Amino acid sequence: MGGPGSRRRVATGRHRGADQSRAGRRRKWDVMTDREGVALETAGLARRFRRTWALRDCDLRIPAGVTCALVGPNGAGKSTLMMLAAGLIAPTAGSIRIFGRTVEPGRPQPDLAFLSQQRPLFPHFSIAETLRFGRTTNLRWDQEYAQELIAQAGLGLDDRVGRLSVGQRARVALTLVLARRPALLVLDEPFAALDPLARSHVMTTVLREAAATGMTTVLSSHVISEIDDLCDHLVLLTGGRVRLSGPIDELLDRHRVVTGPSAEQDALRGRVVHATTVGRQTTALLAGAAGEDARSVASDRWGIGVPTLDEVVLAYLRQDEDNAQRDRDDWEVRA
Numbered sequence: 244m245g246g247p248g249s250r251r252r253v254a255t256g257r258h259r260g261a262d263q264s265r266a267g268r269r270r271k272w273d274v275m276t277d278r279e280g281v282a283l284e285t286a287g288l289a290r291r292f293r294r295t296w297a298l299r300d301c302d303l304r305i306p307a308g309v310t311c312a313l314v315g316p317n318g319a320g321k322s323t324l325m326m327l328a329a330g331l332i333a334p335t336a337g338s339i340r341i342f343g344r345t346v347e348p349g350r351p352q353p354d355l356a357f358l359s360q361q362r363p364l365f366p367h368f369s370i371a372e373t374l375r376f377g378r379t380t381n382l383r384w385d386q387e388y389a390q391e392l393i394a395q396a397g398l399g400l401d402d403r404v405g406r407l408s409v410g411q412r413a414r415v416a417l418t419l420v421l422a423r424r425p426a427l428l429v430l431d432e433p434f435a436a437l438d439p440l441a442r443s444h445v446m447t448t449v450l451r452e453a454a455a456t457g458m459t460t461v462l463s464s465h466v467i468s469e470i471d472d473l474c475d476h477l478v479l480l481t482g483g484r485v486r487l488s489g490p491i492d493e494l495l496d497r498h499r500v501v502t503g504p505s506a507e508q509d510a511l512r513g514r515v516v517h518a519t520t521v522g523r524q525t526t527a528l529l530a531g532a533a534g535e536d537a538r539s540v541a542s543d544r545w546g547i548g549v550p551t552l553d554e555v556v557l558a559y560l561r562q563d564e565d566n567a568q569r570d571r572d573d574w575e576v577r578a
């Protein structure tokens with residue numbers, strides 16, 4: 244298990260200078276965009292669909308330049324947050340700002356490019372026609388880069404979109420958003436339905452762009468192992484609320500996973516996010532416990548380690564599940 248210090252994410256400084264010539268060429272697209280500071284900020288953001296609150300009390304800050312994973316179970320509000328950021332729907336309450344500018348629903352946002360889960364493309368268009376469509380419908384468009392990405396994908400401009408594989412279509416759809424040179428790229432489940440090779444191509448393309456230009460990326464996914472290598476920032480949504488948010492290294496450092504005798508687990512009380520007991524052994528995720536600090540609540544009979552991202556996310560999801568079950572039981576007792 245690597246400690247927090249050993250985690251070095253690909254999207255960070257190490258690869259920033261990877262392709263200086265390309266970075267230089269791209270600087271013209273940085274105009275009018277503050278890539279320092281905060282990329283996305285929400286205050287009391289909420290969205291209701293009829294009687295369902297898809298998102299509530301959402302106060303978030305995603306710094307510029309990070310690659311941020313938006314995770315959470317089905318129906319947690321991930322797509323809703325992304326659509327609010329893209330200005331495709333209006334908030335019921337609160338506000339959302341992209342690089343300091345309040346998002347006004349329906350107004351174009353040249354700094355942001357959003358790719359929805361459906362990856363909308365016209366099947367009867369050739370790739371050349373698809374790129375032409377991109378050029379005419381976007382305020383900012385880098386045709387040279389679009390063609391470069393299509394060539395990298397091994398595709399021809401005459402290829403018909405309707406005859407492409409799911410993975411190839413994903414790369415055309417990604418080209419359409421990247422050629423807009425966004426300062427903030429928002430991808431809703433970009434790896435869904437992709438085989439491992441196609442997934443890796445999509446990841447590499449996004450990382451290269453982020454490394455060369457400092458682009459901020461927010462992407463949703465259900466597969467933690469997928470985002471673990473790719474992202475340096477995490478937002479966990481459950482039931483329309485932000486459950487965890489921050490740099491992944493810091494989140495891991497604020498938790499410890501402990502394994503020890505279940506007879507002693509009362510000593511951990513107050514720190515446990517979630518515990519699982521099998522036989523006489525308990526494994527628990529402790530919050531707010533870094534290094535020696537965890538030793539103050541767990542005796543020498545407990546093993547203490549830095550959790551994986553998977554362990555942290557799962558513990559919070561299980562805690563929510565347990566709380567929901569407890570609420571249901573309370574209702575039944577009262578009824």
Ligand SMILES: Nc1ncnc2c1ncn2[C@@H]1O[C@H](COP(=O)(O)OP(=O)(O)OP(=O)(O)O)[C@@H](O)[C@H]1O
Binds near residue numbers: 315321
């Ligand atoms: N257009 C809509 N009309 C009614 N309810 C909606 C609409 N869009 C979303 N919802 C509801 O809002 C909640 C959040 O949905 P959302 O799609 O944002 O979740 P999600 O985290 O993206 O889920 P998934 O991982 O399944 O894509 C759900 O309860 C969903 O049913």
